[in-house]
Amino acid sequence: MAFLLRRAAETLLVLLVLSVLVFLLTSMAPGDPAEEILRRGGIQPTAGSVAVLRAELGLDQPLPVRYVRWLSEVVRGDLGHSYVDRSPVTGEILARLPATLRLAGAAALVAGGLAVLASLRPRGLGGRVVTAVTVVVASVPPYIVGILLISVVAVGLRALPTGGDSGPGALVLPALTLGLAGAATLTRLLRADLAQALALPFVRLAAAKGLSARRAVTVHALRVAAPNAITAGGAVLADLVAGAVVVETLFSWPGVGQLAISAIRQRDVPVVQAYVLVIGAATVLLLALVDLCLAAADPRVRRR
Amino acid sequence: MRRRAAIVVPAMLLGMVLSGCGGSPEAQEDAGLLTLAAPRDLVAGPQDPYFTHQTLRVWEPLVNVDDKLRPVPALATSWESAEGGRRWTFTLREGVRFSDGTALNAEAVVANVQRFLRIAPRQSAFFSLDAGMEAAYGQLEEVRADGGRVTFELRRPVADLPGRLAGFFSMVQSPKAFAASGDFAANPVGTGPYTLARWVKGQQAELAANPHYYGAAPAYKKIVVKVIPDANARVAALRAGEVDGLIDKGALLSGQVAAVAADSRFRVVRSPSALTHYLTFNGSREPFSDPRLREAAELAIDRRTIAEKLLAGTAKPGAAFLSPVFGDLSDPGVAASYDPARARALVSAAGRPAAPVTILISSAETGQFPYTDVAEVLRAAFEQAGLPAKVTMAEATKAVMEAGDYDVFLSAYSVPNGDADYLFRRFLRSDAAWNVDRKLGYRSQEFDALVDQAATETGQAERRDLYRRLQRLLAADRPMIPLAYQDNPVVTTTGVGGVVQNAAYVVDLGKLTPSSG
Numbered sequence: 001m002a003f004l005l006r007r008a009a010e011t012l013l014v015l016l017v018l019s020v021l022v023f024l025l026t027s028m029a030p031g032d033p034a035e036e037i038l039r040r041g042g043i044q045p046t047a048g049s050v051a052v053l054r055a056e057l058g059l060d061q062p063l064p065v066r067y068v069r070w071l072s073e074v075v076r077g078d079l080g081h082s083y084v085d086r087s088p089v090t091g092e093i094l095a096r097l098p099a100t101l102r103l104a105g106a107a108a109l110v111a112g113g114l115a116v117l118a119s120l121r122p123r124g125l126g127g128r129v130v131t132a133v134t135v136v137v138a139s140v141p142p143y144i145v146g147i148l149l150i151s152v153v154a155v156g157l158r159a160l161p162t163g164g165d166s167g168p169g170a171l172v173l174p175a176l177t178l179g180l181a182g183a184a185t186l187t188r189l190l191r192a193d194l195a196q197a198l199a200l201p202f203v204r205l206a207a208a209k210g211l212s213a214r215r216a217v218t219v220h221a222l223r224v225a226a227p228n229a230i231t232a233g234g235a236v237l238a239d240l241v242a243g244a245v246v247v248e249t250l251f252s253w254p255g256v257g258q259l260a261i262s263a264i265r266q267r268d269v270p271v272v273q274a275y276v277l278v279i280g281a282a283t284v285l286l287l288a289l290v291d292l293c294l295a296a297a298d299p300r301v302r303r304r
Numbered sequence: 305m306r307r308r309a310a311i312v313v314p315a316m317l318l319g320m321v322l323s324g325c326g327g328s329p330e331a332q333e334d335a336g337l338l339t340l341a342a343p344r345d346l347v348a349g350p351q352d353p354y355f356t357h358q359t360l361r362v363w364e365p366l367v368n369v370d371d372k373l374r375p376v377p378a379l380a381t382s383w384e385s386a387e388g389g390r391r392w393t394f395t396l397r398e399g400v401r402f403s404d405g406t407a408l409n410a411e412a413v414v415a416n417v418q419r420f421l422r423i424a425p426r427q428s429a430f431f432s433l434d435a436g437m438e439a440a441y442g443q444l445e446e447v448r449a450d451g452g453r454v455t456f457e458l459r460r461p462v463a464d465l466p467g468r469l470a471g472f473f474s475m476v477q478s479p480k481a482f483a484a485s486g487d488f489a490a491n492p493v494g495t496g497p498y499t500l501a502r503w504v505k506g507q508q509a510e511l512a513a514n515p516h517y518y519g520a521a522p523a524y525k526k527i528v529v530k531v532i533p534d535a536n537a538r539v540a541a542l543r544a545g546e547v548d549g550l551i552d553k554g555a556l557l558s559g560q561v562a563a564v565a566a567d568s569r570f571r572v573v574r575s576p577s578a579l580t581h582y583l584t585f586n587g588s589r590e591p592f593s594d595p596r597l598r599e600a601a602e603l604a605i606d607r608r609t610i611a612e613k614l615l616a617g618t619a620k621p622g623a624a625f626l627s628p629v630f631g632d633l634s635d636p637g638v639a640a641s642y643d644p645a646r647a648r649a650l651v652s653a654a655g656r657p658a659a660p661v662t663i664l665i666s667s668a669e670t671g672q673f674p675y676t677d678v679a680e681v682l683r684a685a686f687e688q689a690g691l692p693a694k695v696t697m698a699e700a701t702k703a704v705m706e707a708g709d710y711d712v713f714l715s716a717y718s719v720p721n722g723d724a725d726y727l728f729r730r731f732l733r734s735d736a737a738w739n740v741d742r743k744l745g746y747r748s749q750e751f752d753a754l755v756d757q758a759a760t761e762t763g764q765a766e767r768r769d770l771y772r773r774l775q776r777l778l779a780a781d782r783p784m785i786p787l788a789y790q791d792n793p794v795v796t797t798t799g800v801g802g803v804v805q806n807a808a809y810v811v812d813l814g815k816l817t818p819s820s821g
Binding site: 029031032035037043047049053086087147158161162250251 | 344348349351352424425427429431432434435436438504505506507508530531532533534536537540541543544545546668671698699702703717718719730731737738741
């Protein structure tokens with residue numbers, strides 16, 4: 001119980017620091033958002049209009065006042081209004097979150113599937129192929145992998161859509177691009193752990209007693225390897241959400257990453273703030289969750 | 305092992321398929337459907353002053369511009385001025401209905417103008433209700449409906465009101481479409497050949513033919529405009545046959561045009577736009593406070609190479625301050641000479657500056673145009689002429705310029721409509737914010753007087769002569785120099801014909817027709 005309370009307090013503190021950072025980073029960015037907003041299509045705005053808009057957006061207030069106002073609204077679930085089209089940002093993020101989660105989920109399946117495939121029989125044909133592929137892919141930026149997949153599979157073979165979210169097939173290429181990047185990390189971690197676990201005396205005894213190989217792996221070895229796998233999984237998931245920005249842009253995937261990129265281009269500060277805050281908070285909570293899982297799986301953690 | 309792979313791999317694929325939501329599979333090519341893609345969402349939603357971009361042809365303005373930025377009839381069939389340009393009366397097209405079936409009348413037009421005035425200044429995803437609004441309605445005393453016509457009473461004469469109203473600033477939608485706040489109550493209700501049938505924000509807009517349209521029914525019953533922000537992804541979708549064309553501002557990057565145009569499946573349409581790349585000089589400090597060095601800088605630049613090589617033929621070398629899209633307002637007598645030898649001589653005569661001149665570019669613009677390369681070419685040209693130079697890229701160029709911490713600034717500007725006065729008045733008049741705040745240091749009483757005279761001159765020929773005199777003055781004084789006039793290339797498959805784009809990037813979707821090759 002004490003452990004839980006301590007972790008909760010730590011998490012809250014981290015979230016508060018995160019909110020200050022997010023606000024400062026986006027508010028201290030050079031340039032005047034009011035002027036940027038009014039300058040559409042290369043038209044110079046008038047000084048009077050810029051002043052009116054600055055006041056309307058509350059940009060003429062001192063920074064601490066703006067921060068407190070922003071945070072009190074965020075706590076109530078109101079992430080402000082887009083500078084560009086004045087729509088509520090919370091709705092915008094919520095509308096796009098499912099697409100990002102679907103992409104990250106599918107990519108996690110790809111990464112996890114490949115990692116397990118490579119780890120179970122590291123010397124088998126499948127294991128070698130997967131290992132080779134993930135090593136090659138890991139050394140190439142996802143953007144290039146995505147472009148290659150688009151030009152070969154979508155443009156050359158016309159087997160799958162080049163982008164957008166127009167049906168089940170559209171998820172395959174972005175999920176592959178994103179999943180391959182995560183697979184490499186996961187494979188390295190899982191393989192080393194599993195090899196170690198499989199070499200442990202009690203697992204070898206189980207195998208000697210005549211347990212099937214599959215049972216030896218799934219019941220005994222994986223349990224020993226679990227703590228590290230949970231940690232690795234958490235880290236890879238956080239990577240996937242971050243990597244989604246590039247992949248979503250490349251494949252016109254309508255998730256929060258694509259929203260963030262277009263918001264950055266248009267200096268839509270409230271949307272950028274909301275994106276960084278939501279993703280940051282999700283990562284913090286995910287890591288806290290990983291900690292809890294570890295504590296459940298390994299009593300030594302709780303006593304630290 | 306192999307058996308396990310045979311289970312795992314299909315299971316993974318199945319998982320991916322199952323995790324996809326029930327999107328409709330790609331619609332089969334049917335005769336009445338056209339699919340296009342644009343770099344941005346051409347629908348901005350109910351909080352935007354216009355809801356949709358003019359390109360979608362959901363709404364129409366009173367006045368349009370053609371490819372020479374001349375005002376041409378849209379919902380107004382004719383207009384006349386009285387009292388030396390202090391009163392303008394617009395005659396409306398007969399038999400026009402909004403897409404909800406109600407008739408268009410002068411009262412509806414007046415309600416639209418009054419709404420604009422009430423909510424300005426307001427940001428928009430397309431054209432802010434700001435500088436262009438002021439140019440259009442800044443002198444407005446009263447707007448009223450009289451006998452089916454719309455009359456604007458102005459405080460001061462405006463010679464080219466129709467041109468200033470053209471496009472977004474004279475949009476007409478049914479007054480019933482607006483809520484009390486000035487936002488839209490629900491969907492846009494206009495008079496164009498299409499209605500907005502469905503919109504998925506940031507993904508696509510679906511247009512359906514408007515049954516109440518007064519003109520000839522459009523060839524396509526349905527048009528889908530997808531949003532594909534990434535330039536490479538847009539071209540990939542075109543090559544894969546997923547879209548029939550790419551439209552809107554920046555549809556193709558200048559570097560992509562040659563390859564797409566060389567493909568026999570596609571037809572690239574280049575039309576001049578109102579966008580011009582200008583060099584702005586900091587004339588309030590050394591070295592460019594010296595007119596000889598501004599002249600040297602201009603003579604050192606090979607504009608033809610910049611337009612043809614760096615901008616890959618998507619632009620024409622600049623000469624007169626007003627680009628050729630201004631038709632005969634642009635002065636054909638202004639020549640852009642390239643003379644490096646004379647540039648060197650001028651620098652020697654004026655004295656070589658000790659510190660390098662700063663060429664400033666904005667990081668926000670490098671994604672759209674190859675400004676990094678252009679700035680590098682400018683730097684080399686200046687060095688050749690004996691002017692040491694360096695390139696600075698800044699995120700917030702406004703702050704840098706207002707601090708006077710630059711010598712040359714490269715950027716592209718456009719006009720809100722056919723309004724030539726805007727460029728002179730907003731950028732270079734002695735009291736223009738651009739001139740004063742950005743430290744151009746340009747003060748010319750002759751120039752100021754000519755700008756004011758031209759703005760109120762209603763005689764066509766006289767007005768043209770005044771604008772040409774202004775351009776010759778600027779060619780001699782050089783506070784800013786036009787580097788290149790930018791085209792906007794758009795592309796469709798050869799199966800789509802009737803592609804016409806005006807100078808404000810508006811492709812008339814109502815005129816697109818299926819064509820054979």
